[in-house]
Ligand SMILES: O=C(O)CCC(=O)C(=O)O
């Protein structure tokens with residue numbers, strides 16, 4: 001049944017609990033966003049205060065010293081860059097975008113089987129916003145999240161309609177991540193065959209996200225300001241665009257501009273440094289805050305792959321970085337402790353790392 005748009009509980013039940021998602025809300029016909037999606041002004045992305053990233057995509061067809069330097073420089077400044085000739089087949093990128101649209105167009109009851117309280121598997125979760133039960137204002141997005149354990153479980157438990165294309169994408173993304181980490185950790189003195197690297201990306205998770213058309217995109221946010229969990233994220237975004245990185249002092253933009261838009265480049269993948277790589281590098285590499293803006297003209301899909309340490313991994317700045325810098329900027333912690341903090345709180349920008357910060 002269509003919700004009463006003036007009643008926050010009715011909207012919440014329809015979108016979150018019954019699993020209709022924002023997609024269902026938009027399909028039921030609405031001319032303005034319900035109040036629970038209206039962000040306070042400081043959480044919105046001000047288009048007037050944004051510029052497009054001018055850095056051309058990094059060509060990985062030959063990974064020589066010069067390309068290595070481009071990767072390191074990008075990780076040290078914005079923490080976001082784009083890559084082409086990345087080894088992930090282009091036809092796969094097209095299939096992923098198509099599959100994402102198809103998946104979210106399924107009837108609500110087909111997706112709702114993966115709602116957290118009823119999902120037949122802890123490996124798959126279908127939801128909307130980030131943590132709807134904990135947020136005051138919700139994000140304008142729906143998503144399906146898949147954890148990877150092994151191929152057999154992925155093929156058994158991930159949704160039938162998308163499992164093959166996702167598994168292929170995950171596999172080629174991991175090869176890409178290993179290449180990039182070889183460069184980034186290599187630059188910090190870690191050998192590319194160090195077994196530590198497998199521990200640091202021992203867990204993988206990927207998501208398909210839909211940002212439905214929004215009648216008031218200036219008031220909403222698709223996904224609020226956050227930095228990513230884990231080591232390195234690979235992100236496929238479609239032609240619509242809307243991904244913005246928040247500038248910080250030291251990134252070279254000073255106070256002149258607040259947001260850098262990561263433009264959509266056909267065939268490219270977006271790479272970003274996540275929190276654990278920032279810690280290991282003792283703050284040298286930037287796990288930047290980012291957010292997604294909605295649009296009133298198109299629905300957008302994206303497909304991020306998150307690579308993360310295993311739960312018991314002890315995370316701390318690399319000793320050689322501490323020796324070089326003369327101080328450790330973070331204390332040691334278990335990755336699982338960080339994850340608990342992340343999943344118990346609404347998105348809160350970079351504050352997720354404060355617990356480990358040494359002032
Ligand atoms: O959809 C996007 O472009 C970004 C998604 C994102 O930042 C995330 O899922 O962590």
Ligand SMILES: [Fe+2]
Nearest residue numbers: 226227228290
């Ligand atoms: Fe993110």
